[in-house]
Amino acid sequence: xxPFRLLHPDLVPQRRESxxxxxxMLVQMGLDDTVLSASPVHQRLARVVLASSDVIEWKPGxxxxxxxxxxxxxxxxxxxxRGGVFLSGVLxxxxxxxxxxxxxxxxxREDAWxxxxxxxxxxxxxxxxxxxxxxxxxxxGTGSAHLPQQRNQAGQRLYLxxxxxxxxxxxxxxxxxxxxxxxxxxxxLATACLRxxxxxxxxxxxxRPGLGEIPPLPITEASEHHHLWQAIGEVRAxxxxxxFEQFAAALRRLNDICTASPLLVAGC
Numbered sequence: 473x474x475p476f477r478l479l480h481p482d483l484v485p486q487r488r489e490s491x492x493x494x495x496x497m498l499v500q501m502g503l504d505d506t507v508l509s510a511s512p513v514h515q516r517l518a519r520v521v522l523a524s525s526d527v528i529e530w531k532p533g534x535x536x537x538x539x540x541x542x543x544x545x546x547x548x549x550x551x552x553x554r555g556g557v558f559l560s561g562v563l564x565x566x567x568x569x570x571x572x573x574x575x576x577x578x579x580x581r582e583d584a585w586x587x588x589x590x591x592x593x594x595x596x597x598x599x600x601x602x603x604x605x606x607x608x609x610x611x612x613g614t615g616s617a618h619l620p621q622q623r624n625q626a627g628q629r630l631y632l633x634x635x636x637x638x639x640x641x642x643x644x645x646x647x648x649x650x651x652x653x654x655x656x657x658x659x660x661l662a663t664a665c666l667r668x669x670x671x672x673x674x675x676x677x678x679x680r681p682g683l684g685e686i687p688p689l690p691i692t693e694a695s696e697h698h699h700l701w702q703a704i705g706e707v708r709a710x711x712x713x714x715x716f717e718q719f720a721a722a723l724r725r726l727n728d729i730c731t732a733s734p735l736l737v738a739g740c
Contacts, residue, residue, distance in 0.1 A: 474523070475548045476629050477530055478561055481696065483554055484636050486643040488599055488654075494528075494555030495599045498563075501527075505592040508566055509608040512574060519567045528556040541632060545625050559599075562592055562637060565630040569675060572626045574613030578678050584671050585612055591668035595637055598661045620679040627676025634669040635696035638662050642699070646706045659711045659719055666722035673729045697730070 485491055498504045507518040521527055530552035541547060550557055566589075580588070586609050593607045644658035700723065708716050 475546050476561070476564065477523075477550045477557055478547050478632060479554060479557055479636065480549045480551070481636070481639070481699070483551055484639050484643075485554055485558055486640065486647065488644060491555040491559060491599045491640075494553065494559050495596055497556070498559060499596075499600070503527075503560075503563070505563070505596045505607070507563065508570065508589060508592060509610050512571075515567050515570060519564055519571075522560045522564050522567075528560045529553040530557050541628075545629055545632070547629070547632070558636065558640070559595075562595065562633045565626070565633040566592055568626040569630050569672070570610075570612075572619060572623050573615075573675075575615040575617040576619055576623060577614045577616065578612045578675060580612065580671065580675060580678060582611070584674065585609065587664075588668050588671040588675070591634060591637070591665045594661050594664040598641075598657055618680070623679055624676045627672050627674075627678075630672040631669050631676070634665045634672060637665045638669070639696045639699050641665065642703050642707060645710050646703055648710070655710050656712070656715060659707065659715050663715075663719045663722045666719070666726050670722070670726045670729050673726070 495504065501521070503518055503522055507515060510518065530550040532548060532550050542549065569588075578585075589609050590607065594604075596602065597604050641658045641662035645655055645662065648654040648658060707719065711719065
């Protein structure tokens with residue numbers, strides 16, 4: 473795969489308003505979350521356009537971010553139009569997963585696939601304050617190609633992009649203060665993306681073993697895990713108990729897949 477643009481963690485937007493212009497532009501161009509239910513031809517074209525510097529302004533050379541991830545998964549950290557890079561990165565990561573699923577098929581169940589595909593719609597709904605009217609979920613492909621390394625890379629790139637959305641949403645929770653509606657909207661988005669990130673990691677490992685193949689790269693934590701741990705007390709204090717429990721359960725599930733992180737040992 474070609475290099476994948478991702479913001480340095482310190483450049484991840486923190487307010488909904490900082491994404492609204494880029495989101496509106498993508499909607500006008502037909503390059504929002506609806507491309508994920510478009511035809512394969514449209515999806516391939518959309519990926520080319522989203523990756524073009526003529527559409528999304530970006531500047532290279534904004535630090536290494538997370539060297540362990542970046543070197544292994546072909547990630548290039550960039551700046552520029554942070555809202556555009558942020559949103560286009562999520563969509564490109566999804567389009568790569570959909571392309572791989574069409575070529576290889578997947579054993580993910582329908583409910584897991586729906587969980588995976590709900591997150592980008594939840595993101596655009598949140599940013600643009602759209603009513604949640606549901607979405608069209610296209611079943612995964614049934615291809616028989618064997619592309620394990622591409623699958624591993626696509627799934628883990630999507631995981632990293634989704635964890636940046638979680639960071640954005642948790643920042644919204646912390647900054648919302650007395651705006652209870654915004655707090656609940658932000659924690660709902662964070663929960664949806666944590667659930668989708670867990671599915672993305674499951675997808676990255678959804679490979680039939682082949683004789684003599686190089687095993688998939690191991691799952692390692694994103695810096696956003698540490699950011700969540702630092703913010704968990706503030707989230708607990710700001711969010712209604714039932715919503716916090718949903719958020720914590722989604723974080724535990726992701727933690728179980730990553731296996732190496734003691735994030736929730738302290739009583740979530």
